[in-house]
Amino acid sequence: MLNGTFDLPTRPPGMADWPVAVWSDPVVLPTYLPEEPARYPAYLDRRVYQGSSGRVFPLPFHDRISETRKARRWLGLHLENAYVRLLVLPELGGRIQLALDKRTGYPLFFANPVIKPALVGLAGPWLAGGVEFNWPQHHRPATFLPTAWDIDAADGTVWCSDHDPFDRMKGMHGIRLRPDSTVIELKVRLFNRSD
Numbered sequence: 110m111l112n113g114t115f116d117l118p119t120r121p122p123g124m125a126d127w128p129v130a131v132w133s134d135p136v137v138l139p140t141y142l143p144e145e146p147a148r149y150p151a152y153l154d155r156r157v158y159q160g161s162s163g164r165v166f167p168l169p170f171h172d173r174i175s176e177t178r179k180a181r182r183w184l185g186l187h188l189e190n191a192y193v194r195l196l197v198l199p200e201l202g203g204r205i206q207l208a209l210d211k212r213t214g215y216p217l218f219f220a221n222p223v224i225k226p227a228l229v230g231l232a233g234p235w236l237a238g239g240v241e242f243n244w245p246q247h248h249r250p251a252t253f254l255p256t257a258w259d260i261d262a263a264d265g266t267v268w269c270s271d272h273d274p275f276d277r278m279k280g281m282h283g284i285r286l287r288p289d290s291t292v293i294e295l296k297v298r299l300f301n302r303s304d
Contacts (some may be wrong), residue, residue, distance in 0.1 A: 114220065114222035115136070115196065115207055115220070115222060116136070116137065117136065117185075117187070117194070117196065117207075118134040118136070118185075118187070120132070120187075120189060121134075128190060128191070128288030128289070129188070129189070129190045129265035129286050129287065129288055130187070130188070130189045130190075130262075131186075131187070131188050131189075131260050131261070131262045131265055131266070131267060131286075132186075132187050132260070132262070133184060133185065133186050133187070133258075133260065134185055134187060135182045135183060135184055135185055136182070136183055136185040136196065137180050137181065137182050137183075138180075138181060138183055138222065138223065138224050139178050139179070139180060139181075139222070139223045139224070140178065140179055140180070140181035140183075140223070140224040140225070141174050141175050141176070141177070141178055141179075141223075141224065141225040141226070142174070142175050142179070142181070143171040143173065143174055143175070143226060143233060143234045143253070144171065144173035144174065144175055146169030146170055146171050146172075146233075147169070147170070147172070150165075150166045150167070150169070150170075151165060151166070151169075151170035152164065152166060164275070165231060165232045165250065167274060168232045168250050168274060169232070170232055170233055171228070171232065171233030171234055172228060172233060173228075174225070174226055174227075174228065174234070178223070178225075181224070183198055183200055183201070183224070184198070184199055184200050184258075185197070185198065186198075186199055186258060186260065186267040188265065188267060188284065188285075188286045189211075189286070190265075190286045190287070190288055190289070190290065191211070191288075191289065192210065192211055192212060192290070192291045193208065193209065193210065193211060193217075193286055193291060193293065194207070194208075194209040194211055195207065195208050195209075195284065195286065195293065197267055197269070197284055199255060199256050199257075199258035199267075199269050200255045200256075201224070201236060201252070201253060201254075201255075202241060202242065202249075202251050202252040202253060202254060202256060202269075202271070203242060203256040203258065203269025203270075203271070203282060204236065204239050204240060204241050204242065204252070205218070205239050205240040205284060205293075206220065206221070206238070206239045207220045207239065208220070208239075208240070208293060210291075217293075218238065218239055218240060219237070219238040219239070220238060220239065221236065221237055221238030221239065224236065226253055229248060230248040230249075230250070230252050230253060231246065231248055231249065231250050232250045232253070232254075233253070234252075234253035235248050235252055235253065236252070236253065242269075242280070242282050244273070244278060244280040244299055245273055245276050245278050245280075249273065249280075250273065250274065250275075251271040251273070251280075254271065256269040256270055256271040257269070257270045257271070258270070261283075264285065265285050265286050265287060265288075266283045266284065266285040266296070267283065267284050268281060268282070268283045269281070269282055269284075270282075276301075276303055277301075277302040277303050278299060278300065278301050278302065278303075279299070279300040279302065280297075280298075280299050280300075281297070281298040281299075281300075282295060282296065282297050282298075283295070283296035283297075283298075
């Protein structure tokens with residue numbers, strides 16, 4: 110148990126002495142999941158949403174969150190060096206859920222120990238806390254959707270990637286730790302497939 114709220118796995122034995130360890134291992138977090146969306150698509154053309162039109166088709170629009178909390182197993186991508194421990198959740202938009210200063214045991218950002226979305230995202234669910242990555246707009250649809258992911262252990266980087274269904278933009282972000290550094294690096298690659 111780190112910081113009294115997250116039960117994180119330890120480094121794999123083969124990585125115990127690596128200056129930067131990067132691996133995948135599930136984490137269990139108390140979770141309130143979105144209820145099933147309406148059967149028919151929502152055409153929210155007149156819903157002004159933070160500078161966008163509010164149109165979400167072909168994605169389903171979630172307008173209810175379960176009131177029942179359940180322990181849910183989420184895929185965790187873990188990065189750790191001598192100073193920092195990171196937990197990235199690729200099934201929730203590739204967000205950094207936890208960034209922990211190992212010297213003090215204090216989170217660098219608000220680390221919400223519960224997955225309980227608010228209905229403020231473009232397609233409904235959005236999470237407070239951690240670090241959310243947004244393109245092409247604020248609270249992008251994939252903020253509560255799974256991303257593709259890959260680990261580059263030699264580089265100390267985890268990559269998450271998604272495809273925006275509205276503007277056909279592909280967004281990738283690589284989260285990296287280096288040996289003997291407290292810096293969390295972010296590499297971003299955006300591919301615009303339309304005008």
